[in-house]
Amino acid sequence: MEKTQNNKAWFLVLPVLVVVAFSAVIPLMTVVNYSVNDTFGNNDFFWNGLGWFEEMISSERMHDALGRQILFSAVILAIEVPLGIFIALNMPKRGFWASFCLVLMALPLLIPFNVVGTIWQIFGRVDIGLLGHTMAALGIDYNYTNDAVDAWVTIITMDVWHWTSLVALLCYAGLQSIPQAYYQAARIDQASRWSVFRFIELPKMSGVLLIAVLLRFMDSFMIYTEPFVITGGGPGNSTTFLSIDLVKMAVGQFDLGPAAAFSIMYFLVILLVSWVFYTVMTTLDNAETK
């Protein structure tokens, strides 16, 4: 039988295409445009090919920022993931205290990023901040504005405070879905607490845990607001992460070409890592159902 060819349905997709074009594709294309051109203003562009990419990929300033960024994400994940699991394991499973803990844990997640930054900026100040002033009174030399280690400790503590809840809540959801029979069987098998965690809880949590790691990686790798508010990238360049450096380059120095080339590479790195995570997750899922 001859089928009627009618592809008019494609027009129904048009509104979405227009919206996506304006919200994502066209802005991204401007960045692509900047990254392959040089300009001295007045909308005059000179073709520069891959010049900016070459310059950026070998720039020491970028290498340093990337190094700091990787270190930051690694430290964040190394603290927040085990801590989140630990908290989830120790949260009450039902009753009033379960709801209480859930609300308490969700609170930091509800605070806007710049407010979190401001809270910690003031909290840590030696002159008026509760934390900074107490430390000074105890004779501990703590000042995040002129000591690189103090600045790192402050930002990492802040991020742990802000985001560990997310990991904990996801793990908690994973733990709640384990049928009671598994724990009963483990008790009958005389499994130790560690075995229960290693062979029951961890495997059953692995799915949500991967999502938690992915989310925390992406967020920490793109962190901007909080360090910008607390340290502004200082002291020196010690807390200048990729996005802070990017903004400095683009809006501070108006080096639009290098900044554009750099942001495209930045975007590709995140895309690559997310893709790897996604692949790992789906392979695990397939192994589960096979």
Added chain:
Amino acid sequence: MAQITLRNLAHSYFPNPKSEQDFALKEMDHVWQDGGAYALLGSSGCGKTTLLNIISGIVRPSHGRVLFGDRDVTDAETAARNIAQVFQFPVVYDTMTVRENLAFPLRNRGMDAAYIAGRVNQIAQMIGMEDILNRKARGLTADAKQKISLGRGMVREDVNAILFDEPLTVIDPHMKWELRTQLKQLHREFGHTMIYVTHDQTEALTFADKVVVMYDGRVVQMGTPEELFETPAHTFVGYFIGSPGMNLMEASVSGSRARVAGGEVALGAGYGAVSGRTQIGIRPEYCSLTAGEGLPVTIRRIEDVGRHRIVRAEMAGQPFNIIAPEGMAIGADMTRVAFVPGKVSVYADDWRVAGGAV
């Protein structure tokens, strides 16, 4: 191994039970023989799983004591009771191989490695999994996983009892039969006390030496399959065991005769004064259609199930089933039913009344 004694055991999920209705398990007093194969049979929500969890130590009974041998284990943890339990759904350790799964309970008890290896191979052979011992448990089918659970329950030789909580629910019908036969064989081989919870009478009757029928939180009868069939102690047992179940009729009993809606029935035994709601019960197997003697029935339809036929009839407006042998001609004049003498049971308020001499 030990004999299990339930002494004045009762359980309520409410902190302060007021009436009998609040009890999930009504008071009971039973002894489960060492090495017996028991089946706990009853419809959903009758308290079978509660009773099983009390024996395994997952639930602490609100009243009464549980004894293993002479030892009071009412307050003992599950691990201290040294029992094995197989659950309704397969519980396997996904990240371990089949071998590690089977070895896990032994390893946790610090057994000797050579002994573990030998024992695991023996169990693997029994459940037919020698070929896939080194595979991860994660990718296996539900019935393979359940076999691992069964194997893990069986792997310890010194357990006091092995408890099964409807273990064959997720298994394909043909595998069910095979596994049940294997369980039976294992029981004969090792002589563990086995308690098997099910709501399937075929499963219970083929597996167990003694079937414990539960109804509404109470053990209504504990007996061999024959006893359950021939002399049901409670109308529920009559109705639940057998296919179709026992026919029950409202009656008034005097001496060795009962008056029912259609006429009089000889009971084959003598009864004193029976108080309360009186019923008589007769198995469809002990009824036969006749043209002359017996009580009048109206036949509604006849089902041929192969080995015999089930006659679905009505007596005084109540459904009444009769089993007719294969090949017997059922004519239009066969409107009466006769009972085999001595196979009629009398019930007062649902409980069986024992008859005396005529």
